[in-house]
Amino acid sequence: MKSPFLQPVSARRLLTINLLLATFYFVALLVLFRRGNGYLYAGLVLGEVFHVWQLFTLIHAVWETKVPHEFTSRFDAPVDIYITVAGEPVSVVEKTVQAAVNIDYPNYRVFILNDGYVAKKSNWQDMEGLAEKYQDAGVQCITRTTPGGAKAGNINHALSVTTAPFVAILDCDHIPTRDFLKRMMGYFGDATVAFAQSPQYYRNHTKTFVANASWQQQTLFFGPICRGKDRTNSLFMCGTNMVIRRAALDAVGGMKQDSITEDLLTSLILHAKGWRSVYVPRILARGLAPEDLGSYWQQQFRWARGSLEVLFKFNPLFLKGLSWHQRLQYLASVTYYLTGLVVLVDAALPLFYFYGNIIPVSAATMSIALIFVPYIFLTLYLLQYESSYAFSFRAIAFSLASWPIYLLAFVTTLFRLPTSFKVTSKEHRSANYFGLAAIHVLYIAATFIGIGYAMHRDGITSSLITNASWGLLYVVIFAPFVRAALSDRLASMLPYDELELPAEEIVHE
Amino acid sequence: MNSDPAANQSPKRVPVFGTLLLAALAMAAVSVIWLLHSARNYQETFNLTFAAQGTLSPVSQTSPDDPMPLYFWLLHGLAHVFSPSLVSLRIVSLICYLLLLPALYIAGKRATGDRRIGLLAAILTALSPFMLWYGNRATVYALLTLVTVISQYLFVCLLQRKRWAWVPYLVVGLIGLGLHYFFAVILLAQVLFYLVKQREFSRRELVYMLCCTVVFAAAFGLWMHYLADTVHIFAKLPYTAKPSATNAFIIYVQYLFGFQAVSTTTFVIAFWPLLVVFALLAVQKYVRPPIAIQYYSFTAFMPLLLVFALSWIWRPLFLSSYFIVCLPSFMLLVSWYLVAFELRALSWARTLLILLMVAMLAAELANVNRAVHEDYLGAQTIRLRHSDRASFG
Numbered sequence: 001m002k003s004p005f006l007q008p009v010s011a012r013r014l015l016t017i018n019l020l021l022a023t024f025y026f027v028a029l030l031v032l033f034r035r036g037n038g039y040l041y042a043g044l045v046l047g048e049v050f051h052v053w054q055l056f057t058l059i060h061a062v063w064e065t066k067v068p069h070e071f072t073s074r075f076d077a078p079v080d081i082y083i084t085v086a087g088e089p090v091s092v093v094e095k096t097v098q099a100a101v102n103i104d105y106p107n108y109r110v111f112i113l114n115d116g117y118v119a120k121k122s123n124w125q126d127m128e129g130l131a132e133k134y135q136d137a138g139v140q141c142i143t144r145t146t147p148g149g150a151k152a153g154n155i156n157h158a159l160s161v162t163t164a165p166f167v168a169i170l171d172c173d174h175i176p177t178r179d180f181l182k183r184m185m186g187y188f189g190d191a192t193v194a195f196a197q198s199p200q201y202y203r204n205h206t207k208t209f210v211a212n213a214s215w216q217q218q219t220l221f222f223g224p225i226c227r228g229k230d231r232t233n234s235l236f237m238c239g240t241n242m243v244i245r246r247a248a249l250d251a252v253g254g255m256k257q258d259s260i261t262e263d264l265l266t267s268l269i270l271h272a273k274g275w276r277s278v279y280v281p282r283i284l285a286r287g288l289a290p291e292d293l294g295s296y297w298q299q300q301f302r303w304a305r306g307s308l309e310v311l312f313k314f315n316p317l318f319l320k321g322l323s324w325h326q327r328l329q330y331l332a333s334v335t336y337y338l339t340g341l342v343v344l345v346d347a348a349l350p351l352f353y354f355y356g357n358i359i360p361v362s363a364a365t366m367s368i369a370l371i372f373v374p375y376i377f378l379t380l381y382l383l384q385y386e387s388s389y390a391f392s393f394r395a396i397a398f399s400l401a402s403w404p405i406y407l408l409a410f411v412t413t414l415f416r417l418p419t420s421f422k423v424t425s426k427e428h429r430s431a432n433y434f435g436l437a438a439i440h441v442l443y444i445a446a447t448f449i450g451i452g453y454a455m456h457r458d459g460i461t462s463s464l465i466t467n468a469s470w471g472l473l474y475v476v477i478f479a480p481f482v483r484a485a486l487s488d489r490l491a492s493m494l495p496y497d498e499l500e501l502p503a504e505e506i507v508h509e
Numbered sequence: 510m511n512s513d514p515a516a517n518q519s520p521k522r523v524p525v526f527g528t529l530l531l532a533a534l535a536m537a538a539v540s541v542i543w544l545l546h547s548a549r550n551y552q553e554t555f556n557l558t559f560a561a562q563g564t565l566s567p568v569s570q571t572s573p574d575d576p577m578p579l580y581f582w583l584l585h586g587l588a589h590v591f592s593p594s595l596v597s598l599r600i601v602s603l604i605c606y607l608l609l610l611p612a613l614y615i616a617g618k619r620a621t622g623d624r625r626i627g628l629l630a631a632i633l634t635a636l637s638p639f640m641l642w643y644g645n646r647a648t649v650y651a652l653l654t655l656v657t658v659i660s661q662y663l664f665v666c667l668l669q670r671k672r673w674a675w676v677p678y679l680v681v682g683l684i685g686l687g688l689h690y691f692f693a694v695i696l697l698a699q700v701l702f703y704l705v706k707q708r709e710f711s712r713r714e715l716v717y718m719l720c721c722t723v724v725f726a727a728a729f730g731l732w733m734h735y736l737a738d739t740v741h742i743f744a745k746l747p748y749t750a751k752p753s754a755t756n757a758f759i760i761y762v763q764y765l766f767g768f769q770a771v772s773t774t775t776f777v778i779a780f781w782p783l784l785v786v787f788a789l790l791a792v793q794k795y796v797r798p799p800i801a802i803q804y805y806s807f808t809a810f811m812p813l814l815l816v817f818a819l820s821w822i823w824r825p826l827f828l829s830s831y832f833i834v835c836l837p838s839f840m841l842l843v844s845w846y847l848v849a850f851e852l853r854a855l856s857w858a859r860t861l862l863i864l865l866m867v868a869m870l871a872a873e874l875a876n877v878n879r880a881v882h883e884d885y886l887g888a889q890t891i892r893l894r895h896s897d898r899a900s901f902g
Contacts, residue, residue, distance in 0.1 A: 369781045373784055377784075393789050473783070
């Protein structure tokens with residue numbers, strides 16, 4: 001299935017103008033505008049450095065998104081399909097197993113990689129029962145009894161007891177299409193290809209507000225960004241919907257167990273060793289997005305922590321064997337999670353004005369606007385355009401509102417605080433997640449009280465209106481996150497603009 | 510949303526004719542009661558004097574501020590039909606302003622295939638104190654705006670591959686140039702947009718556009734050469750101060766809320782960060798602007814940015830009345846934004862905008878003889894200061 005977000009687009013003229021505008025704004029910030037408070041100014045400038053960096057690396061990625069790869073349609077080497085499980089319900093896993101045994105490919109076996117026992121899940125034996133049920137179709141269950149290495153450990157253990165030269169990895173909720181292997185294996189005719197990755201698609205994205213936001217966040221990454229990373233041979237494995245060459249894994253000592261984002265780290269090492277990767281821009285498996293804020297938080301924290309660990313421990317900038325393009329793209333991916341710090345600084349600026357009458361720049365606000373408005377408009381338009389209009393405000397809002405998660409990940413990584421690998425829940429859990437958005441609620445309250453306080457102090461001035469508008473901007477951005485934290489009953493009472501989706505994005509159960 | 514608006518059908522039936530008629534009648538009544546007999550300004554006095562001469566004068570007698578031969582010829586023609594008076598000249602503008610409403614509706618429907626967008630653009634234009642003001646002045650601007658909308662409509666037809674539109678487009682373009690030299694920025698924007706989108710057109714269409722461009726450039730070049738050589742127009746252009754960023758934003762605030770007191774306008778533009786909120790809300794899944802809306806976005810802002818840059822690089826040219834050519838594009842863009850996304854927040858914004866415009870319109874009408882719409886006295890003072898640069902009559 002070729003969903004709109006997977007279509008390649010080219011907008012080099014707009015990308016160039018956007019970069020010029022961003023640079024102009026940055027230079028204006030440095031040179032043209034009069035500085036206010038030194039600390040706030042430094043924060044603003046550093047934040048802008050980060051924004052320009054993100055924009056630059058995005059442009060570098062999406063500059064060219066049509067990538068030709070050699071495809072050998074008759075390539076049919078044996079494959080072992082690994083379905084990784086760590087205590088998920090049988091009902092979820094069975095759908096994946098059913099689909100896996102029906103894959104149209106001449107030479108493959110299906111293994112359930114059962115980590116339920118080491119994860120101390122009460123239902124661990126159910127997987128063995130499930131394997132028995134599909135025994136005739138050749139399904140086997142590999143139950144690990146020695147813990148360690150989380151998902152990477154599970155895969156490495158399976159590698160030690162299976163033999164096929166290629167392994168396909170599916171999370172237990174990712175239902176493969178019948179042509180999954182036929183679409184993926186042809187790229188391995190090139191002996192330098194270590195792995196092929198297809199997009200993660202969430203089949204439950206119309207089910208809940210959070211699932212929908214999660215999916216919309218993915219469209220930009222699995223659309224133009226992955227295509228661009230494919231061009232620069234810096235695509236990394238995303239944990240599921242991928243096929244890996246065993247020889248490549250052997251060459252780097254298996255899946256890396258030093259990080260909770262084992263897929264990212266292993267990809268980095270593979271690329272450093274000269275292996276190549278392929279992105280297959282087709283939806284070949286359909287999984288489940290986190291349906292509640294708790295699961296979303298867990299997933300984002302794991303990704304953020306893993307990525308920041310790679311940044312601090314295995315910095316791509318200094319890893320030998322990578323090309324300049326690869327360093328840039330890996331660095332872009334792992335530094336994304338520093339967004340938390342930047343959003344915190346940017347969102348706090350209006351509060352400093354409200355409560356302390358402190359501002360970072362004291363330039364005429366309209367001069368800033370004349371440069372900033374075209375720059376931000378074009379940036380947002382480009383995000384839309386590059387994702388073939390699949391990206392959305394909800395995705396942006398969730399990305400920016402996730403700053404406490406990213407900040408927490410940053411702090412825990414920096415101080416090397418221990419954390420455990422937690423699998424994202426595959427079911428909607430009706431719990432009270434209001435605490436996860438408490439800081440956002442606090443911000444909203446502080447903004448409104450601050451506006452009142454500053455109005456009392458200064459009267460209605462242009463500065464107050466402009467700062468109040470900035471504050472309101474962040475209120476609007478944080479609002480969807482707060483909505484997601486509300487109980488189902490409360491949330492159902494709020495207005496919700498349903499999306500009209502194209503036919504190919506409707507649930508495919 | 511389909512990028513081909515012809516394929517789109519409006520989701521709801523709206524009483525278009527009745528609404529347009531009601532809007533036109535209401536604004537005609539407002540004009541007759543408050544504006545038609547209001548105090549005249551400098552430019553109107555000149556136009557009236559010129560029309561009253563009753564002879565087809567050479568172009569050299571054109572206004573020192575605005576070279577607009579076709580408008581003066583029109584005034585001459587009318588002078589043969591009825592005795593020119595301030596009110597009769599203003600009625601000409603009023604008719605153009607009222608015709609602008611159905612024209613904008615048709616342009617909006619053509620651009621997006623959605624009647625609601627065309628209708629909202631017409632309503633916003635009807636309620637615009639800025640447009641209403643120029644719709645009741647004995648100046649070229651209402652006619653210029655009407656011709657601009659027709660040119661925009663024809664250009665959108667070209668974007669939608671309607672072959673019949675080429676000749677009318679060329680003719681209307683030339684008329685626009687004859688009405689006011691500032692119309693050239695719209696033609697420039699059209700040519701640039703066509704070039705940017707060139708991959709979507711056949712070689713034959715590109716040749717046609719090239720021919721039109723050559724004709725426009727030749728007409729404009731000859732016209733400018735004549736004005737520079739004979740009338741020394743560049744010495745007579747209004748001498749204004751270099752524009753500030755605030756001036757640029759004020760133009761769009763004026764489109765919506767008219768010529769309000771400085772404190773009110775400053776208050777409104779201080780909300781500018783909320784533009785980012787509106788931009789964020791526009792990032793919606795699978796709502797893509799049709800090509801015509803991309804074009805209207807371009808013509809709503811590009812002329813202003815161009816003139817802003819020219820004003821700093823070359824010489825100040827920044828007069829809000831000139832930018833009336835951007836008003837139709839801006840109104841169509843705002844209407845598309847408020848309708849196409851089908852968001853609850855934007856339907857509230859739509860209602861709020863209309864209420865605010867009505868309030869601002871009322872405020873302007875209450876001060877109709879006090880409002881300073883163009884600072885001609887100030888401009889004249891500046892001109893006198895620079896009188897050593899050139900002689901002017």
